[in-house]
Amino acid sequence: MFRYFVQRLLVMIPTLIVISMAIFAIIQAPPGDWIETYIAELQSQGEAVDPAKIEFLRRTYGLDQPFYMQYLKWAGGLLQGDLGYSFAHSLPVNEVVGDRLSLTVVVSLASVLFVWIVSFPIAVYSAVRQYSIGDYFFTFLGYIGLATPSFLIALILLYLANVYFGISIGGLMDPQYMNAPWSWAKFQSILSHLWIPVLVIGLPGTAGMIRRLRANLLDELNKQYVVTGRAKGLPPGRLLVKYPLRISLNPFIADIGSLLPELISGSVIVSVVMSLPLTGPMLLDALRSQDMYLAGSFLMFMAFLTVIGVFISDILLAVLDPRIRLGAGASK
Amino acid sequence: MNERTTPHGAQASLPPLPHYVSPAPFDPYSIERTTPEQEKIYLASQWKLMALKFKRHRIAVLSAIVLGIMYAAVLVVEFLAPYHQDTRNVQHIYVPPQPVHLFHKGELIGPFVYALDYKLDMTNLKRTFTENPEKPLKLRFLCRGDEYKWWGLIPGDLHLVCPPEGGPMFLLGSDRLGRDMLSRILYGMRISLTIGIVGVAVSIVLGISLGGLAGYYGGWVDDIVQRVIEVVRSIPHLPLWLALAAILPVTWSPLLIYFGITIILGLIDWTGLARAVRSRLLSLREEDFCVAAQLMGASPNRIIFRHLMPSFMSHLIASATLAIPNMILGETALSFLGLGIRPPITSWGVLLNEAQNINVVVLYPWLMLPIVPVIIVVLAFNFMGDGLRDAADPYR
Numbered sequence: 014m015f016r017y018f019v020q021r022l023l024v025m026i027p028t029l030i031v032i033s034m035a036i037f038a039i040i041q042a043p044p045g046d047w048i049e050t051y052i053a054e055l056q057s058q059g060e061a062v063d064p065a066k067i068e069f070l071r072r073t074y075g076l077d078q079p080f081y082m083q084y085l086k087w088a089g090g091l092l093q094g095d096l097g098y099s100f101a102h103s104l105p106v107n108e109v110v111g112d113r114l115s116l117t118v119v120v121s122l123a124s125v126l127f128v129w130i131v132s133f134p135i136a137v138y139s140a141v142r143q144y145s146i147g148d149y150f151f152t153f154l155g156y157i158g159l160a161t162p163s164f165l166i167a168l169i170l171l172y173l174a175n176v177y178f179g180i181s182i183g184g185l186m187d188p189q190y191m192n193a194p195w196s197w198a199k200f201q202s203i204l205s206h207l208w209i210p211v212l213v214i215g216l217p218g219t220a221g222m223i224r225r226l227r228a229n230l231l232d233e234l235n236k237q238y239v240v241t242g243r244a245k246g247l248p249p250g251r252l253l254v255k256y257p258l259r260i261s262l263n264p265f266i267a268d269i270g271s272l273l274p275e276l277i278s279g280s281v282i283v284s285v286v287m288s289l290p291l292t293g294p295m296l297l298d299a300l301r302s303q304d305m306y307l308a309g310s311f312l313m314f315m316a317f318l319t320v321i322g323v324f325i326s327d328i329l330l331a332v333l334d335p336r337i338r339l340g341a342g343a344s345k
Numbered sequence: 346m347n348e349r350t351t352p353h354g355a356q357a358s359l360p361p362l363p364h365y366v367s368p369a370p371f372d373p374y375s376i377e378r379t380t381p382e383q384e385k386i387y388l389a390s391q392w393k394l395m396a397l398k399f400k401r402h403r404i405a406v407l408s409a410i411v412l413g414i415m416y417a418a419v420l421v422v423e424f425l426a427p428y429h430q431d432t433r434n435v436q437h438i439y440v441p442p443q444p445v446h447l448f449h450k451g452e453l454i455g456p457f458v459y460a461l462d463y464k465l466d467m468t469n470l471k472r473t474f475t476e477n478p479e480k481p482l483k484l485r486f487l488c489r490g491d492e493y494k495w496w497g498l499i500p501g502d503l504h505l506v507c508p509p510e511g512g513p514m515f516l517l518g519s520d521r522l523g524r525d526m527l528s529r530i531l532y533g534m535r536i537s538l539t540i541g542i543v544g545v546a547v548s549i550v551l552g553i554s555l556g557g558l559a560g561y562y563g564g565w566v567d568d569i570v571q572r573v574i575e576v577v578r579s580i581p582h583l584p585l586w587l588a589l590a591a592i593l594p595v596t597w598s599p600l601l602i603y604f605g606i607t608i609i610l611g612l613i614d615w616t617g618l619a620r621a622v623r624s625r626l627l628s629l630r631e632e633d634f635c636v637a638a639q640l641m642g643a644s645p646n647r648i649i650f651r652h653l654m655p656s657f658m659s660h661l662i663a664s665a666t667l668a669i670p671n672m673i674l675g676e677t678a679l680s681f682l683g684l685g686i687r688p689p690i691t692s693w694g695v696l697l698n699e700a701q702n703i704n705v706v707v708l709y710p711w712l713m714l715p716i717v718p719v720i721i722v723v724l725a726f727n728f729m730g731d732g733l734r735d736a737a738d739p740y741r
Contacts, residue, residue, distance in 0.1 A: 031576050039585075042592045160670070160723035162677055165697075165716050172706045271578075278583035282678050286701070296584060297682060300591040312588060316580045323579060 017331055025324055029317065033091070036312045037084045040305040050303055051100070087306065091313065097306030101299070106310050110295070114314055117280065117291045120210055121318065124276045127215040128222055129265065136226035141253065143231060151223065158220035163279050167213045167286045174209055210289055214279040218272050225268070229261035266333060269326035274319045395659055398736035405732020408725035415722065419535045421495075426528035427506050427514060429491040430691050434513050434523035437461065440474050442518040442526075442711050449481045457483045460512045471708075482509035518711035520699060529691055530715050536692035538722065540607050540676045541669040547611025549665055552618025557649050559619070560626025570623070574616045582613055586675060589613075590684040599690040606685055610672045621664050625657040659737035667730035670723040677719055693719050 048070055078086075087097055099109045139148040233239070234257050242252045284293035292311050299308035379387060389397065400406060418425060443458045460480035464473050488507040494500050508514035517526040559570035589609045593602055629635060630653065638648050679685030680694025681701070688695060696715040699705070705712050 028572070028576060028579065031572070032580060035576065036580070036588075039588045039592065156724055156727065157720070159727065160720045162674055162681070162697075162716065162719065164678070164681055165713065168700070168703065168706050168713075172703060175703075274579070274581040277581040281581075281583050281587070282682065285682060297587065297684075300587055300684070308588065312580070312584055315584055319579045319581060 014331065018328060021324060021327055025320055029320060030088075032316045032320070033088055033313060034084065036309055036316065037087060040309040040312070041080065041083070048100075087309065091310075097310060099299075099304055099307040101302050101304040101307070106307050109307060110292070110310070113290055113292050113295060116289075117277075117314075118318070120207065120214065120280055120289075120291060121273065121276050123207060123211045124215040124218070124280070125269065125272060127211050128218045128272065128276075131215070132219045132222035132226060133265070136223045137230065137253075137258065139223065140227045140230035140234065155220035155223050158216045163213050163217060164282050164286045166216060167209070167283045170209050170213060171287060210280070210283055210287060213283050213287075214276055217279065218275050221275075222265070222268065222272070225264045226261060229264055230257060233257035233261050263330065263334065266326050266329045269329075270319075270323035273322035274315075277315050277318065391655075391659065395733075395736045399732055402732035402735060404728045408728040408732070411721070411725045412729060415534065415718075416538060418531070419538055422531050422535050423493040423495050423501070424503060425505050426525075426531040427490065427504055427508055427516075428525040428528040429493055430524065430529050430532040432491050432524060432528070434519065434525075436463070436523070437474070437513050437515065437519055438521060438523045439472055439709050440513070440515045440519040440523075441709075443476070443515050445484070445516065446481070454481065455483060457481045458509065458512070458514050458516075480512075482512045482514075484509055484514065517714050518709070520712060526696075526711060526714060529696055530693070530718060533691045533693045533696050533715060534718065536603065536686060536690060537673055537676065537694070537719070540603070540610070540692070541672040541726075543604075543607040544610035544614065544672040544676075545665050545669050547608055548615035548618055548668065549661070551611065551615035553622055553661070555615070556619030556622030557626060560623035561630060561645060561649055561653075563627070567623070570619065574619060577613060577616050582675070583678060585613060586610070586679055587682065587684055590679055599687050602687055603690055606676060606679065607672075610675050614668055614672065617668065618661065618664055621660065622657065625660065626653060629653050629656055660734075663730055663734035663737045666726060666733055670726040670730075673719065673723060673726075 048067060051070075052067065090097055095105070095107070097106050098104075099106050102109045135151050139151050142148055234253075236257075239252065239257060242256075243249075247255075280291055281293035281296065283289070284291035285297060288294060292314065296308060296311040298304070299311065386394070386397070423429075440461065443461070445456050445458060447453060447456060449457065458481075459476035459478060460482055461474045462477050464475070465471075466473055485507045486505065488504060489502045490504040490507040492500065492502045506514075513519075513525075515525050515527070517530065519525055520529070555570050555573075559567040586609060589612070590606060593605045597605065626649075635648060635652060638652050643652070676685055676692060677694035677697060680692055681697050683698060686692045686695050693715040697713070700709075700712040700715075
């Protein structure tokens with residue numbers, strides 16, 4: 014088990030290195046750089062551009078160096094927790110992003126929990142009572158959840174929440190807590206605002222999870238050992254929980270890997286619509302204004318979160334399933 | 346041989362058997378003989394079997410019909426739309442959807458709309474349009490209206506429905522420039538529906554070639570492809586799409602941007618298909634027929650495309666069908682955020698970009714109508730894909 018753990022941990026390193034290269038290549042790819050955007054902006058305002066200042070800016074930010082040097086500098090900084098410098102805000106990225114990264118983690122984790130808590134009982138119910146009215150109802154709801162773009166649900170829920178519950182539109186907390194230090198009241202305010210984004214972000218994931226878990230459980234329920242158990246007179250509840258449910262739980266854990274990128278993607282668009290202080294709106298701005306270190310750090314952070322998620326799900330799977338732990342599953 | 350298997354002739358001389366023996370002649374092949382219906386199934390090709398199974402899945406068939414109609418409509422969008430997508434009616438901004446009536450004062454005069462009276466509410470500066478029940482305006486059918494170029498090539502001006510003379514017709518309302526939403530949704534359908542197809546084509550090509558390489562050769566080729574897939578999958582799609590879409594130069598024409606977006610969508614989506622192809626190939630290449638082909642000296646190309654491909658093509662088509670709705674939703678999301686298709690070209694995402702803020706939900710809810718076709722198309726593709734997948738699965 015320990016061996017597997019270390020092995021899995023070591024595999025993560027090259028993956029992260031390649032991801033960081035890919036991300037750096039992508040944020041570097043647009044023609045021109047931020048300095049050029051800046052010059053154009055100054056010129057459009059009729060201000061004179063001092064070539065010496067431009068030269069100075071380029072040198073300080075390392076924009077005059079070749080591509081690989083810039084990358085090494087950026088990646089080296091990342092390792093030490095230095096996310097680079099945001100041109101648009103003229104501040105280190107660390108200070109610009111502030112609470113956003115931690116709030117993103119909070120919202121993502123809350124969404125994962127939401128997906129699990131909601132989809133588990135529904136999927137079990139749908140599988141056990143297959144083709145009942147409830148099953149059809151949830152299946153239909155699931156399809157709607159898969160097919161409706163999340164931003165639309167976000168807009169409608171925002172409107173409804175404001176009309177019926179009087180929650181202020183947008184944001185993750187009431188305005189008076191915006192810059193206030195952490196307190197119990199602020200925490201409560203966040204909680205009361207959190208449910209809408211969590212609901213919206215989690216909905217497609219929940220729909221997919223219900224579908225997969227239901228299908229797995231149905232496969233398992235039709236196997237012969239279940240029939241045998243029933244024939245021997247095991248109580249239905251025990252018969253369900255003892256084996257079929259445990260086996261069909263695998264996707265629940267294996268899916269953290271694919272669930273997290275989905276949730277983070279969802280959070281980007283939802284946070285833009287609802288103007289939440291998450292990474293989404295800032296990433297969009299950074300991409301538009303070619304603020305490359307800011308954008309790169311956000312992308313890297315999201316990818317990192319996902320890689321960690323996959324890692325955790327692999328470890329949990331290994332704990333749960335001896336076949337994977339002992340290497341038999343690797344050939345699949 | 347004893348007397349029991351040859352009942353004729355010998356029967357008379359022997360004492361009757363203690364149990365019943367049928368006197369009918371024994372036919373050893375009776376079990377193997379098949380009815381014509383069975384024969385049809387046994388002899389059917391794989392594709393025929395799939396079709397037979399697919400037909401039993403009613404929702405999937407219905408979805409296929411809906412999609413068929415929509416794609417047929419894509420061909421003649423200009424004819425179906427009452428206006429051109431860019432026609433502005435400056436007098437009629439933010440008109441709510443007009444209902445079509447049949448009876449005017451209890452009298453049947455065919456489909457018509459009432460003329461609109463415009464009033465500016467001076468307290469909140471809101472434009473209000475009210476129907477004038479005295480002035481029915483009959484719709485015209487198969488008539489000459491806005492000029493267009495069919496697929497940008499053949500000029501024409503024939504429309505299925507035209508606005509009545511002496512008044513506008515906004516069956517689904519109009520937007521902030523007084524453009525007809527119905528026409529814009531129809532024009533947007535062309536872009537939104539084709540983007541999924543082109544994108545999936547890109548991802549199928551990538552998926553088959555890379556997945557095929559990995560699955561057939563195995564070893565280090567497999568390792569590299571696997572790592573690449575892992576890397577692509579561990580970056581969340583939407584941020585990556587956004588970053589790639591931001592690369593597209595501003596100077597590109599909208600049409601180039603359109604192709605750029607489809608390629609971006611396909612570039613990220615191929616991993617799922619590649620994985621499916623790879624795992625199928627890994628198991629198939631151990632089969633006897635593949636070894637036989639190898640021993641007879643067939644080239645890898647021939648083995649992959651001639652012998653292995655047909656065995657998992659059906660499965661691949663099903664996966665591709667399920668990938669299309671993701672692309673449509675992806676394009677909608679990108680355009681909604683303003684990094685996708687750009688305005689002169691209209692897609693459903695571009696239309697929804699106008700419905701971005703809460704004002705629209707409250708004041709002009711009909712601007713959110715493009716969401717309805719998005720949901721219908723995505724649902725239809727999902728149902729059809731499910732049906733195809735079930736039909737392609739030989740173990741059910």
